Amino acid sequence: MTETLRIVVVAPDLAVSDPDDEHALLQAERSRALRIGLLENGYNLVATLPADVFLSERLAQLQPDLIIVDAESEARDALEHVVLATRAARRPIVMFTNDEDTSHVPDAVAAGVTAYIVAGLAPQRIRPILEVAMARFAHEQALRAELAQARNALSERKTIDRAKGLLMQRQGLNEQQAYDKLRKLAMDKGLKLAEVAQRILDAADLLG
Structure with a gap:
């Protein structure tokens, strides 16, 4: 059996300040579902981090095998922080989002995203998505x-x-x-x- 992947999720805070904010509540629930799905699939979720200026230092300390970006309206900003934080030590990056605006997918892939998944949080989909992302990353590293x-x-x-x-x-x-x-x-x-x-x-x- 292969060693369990160490995963860091980069996502906004799950706390919702306004109980009437349906969008924030849905996003928080989606984020919880993602993390539960990771644990149910046997992955080692080592940390959930905000996309901020300290991300690079935290990733250097944690040394994850894979990074998941869980974002929606702020996806572009979160992705920018992750790409900058992994520039010196590349890692596979998987982006989960419910935002159906895919106009910036080419930019995301060019920036280093290994897999860009829209509305893909069904627990049974998580493992194959991450395995394909790891395989693609390994292939790209070999080509580089x-x-x-x-x-x-x-x-x-x-x-x-x-x-x-x-x-x-x-x-x-x-x-x-x-x-x-x-x-x-x-x-x-x-x-x-x-x-x-x-x-x-x-x-x-x-x-x-």
Whole structure:
């Protein structure tokens, strides 16, 4: 059995100051239903936090596996706080709302929301929604890692090519000889080829 997900819910206070405010009462009841559904599905609900300027610090302390944004009229503001709070350490974000205005869904997805669920609080829907969100997040993270690796490899190749060009120019070597010299230096010093190439370029900059 997989380890229980640690979940933080970002939502407004459940307390309703005006007992005649039907909208606030409905939203509070919906939020309660979401939290009960999470517990009934066996998830570890570690905290419910407001979307404020302290959110980043609180998330850093709690280290949740997944963040649920439970918001309606203030969804855009809540989402902005969550995105800013998770910028340094990305986490899957699932947004539950009864707001049927989906005009800002593309912006939400672009900002990092893994799943955007409208009127999806039936208890039997919660587990599949969160499992799909986790799988999608893992897939996106893998793609980002591959892209970063490709960019790093391209950057290293450019550094090596520049160092080869410098050796060819200053020592009268052909391309293969310059490459062999870089490779021997890397092996002798126990460094990566790109690291040796960068050191040569740095030394050339210093010496002019």
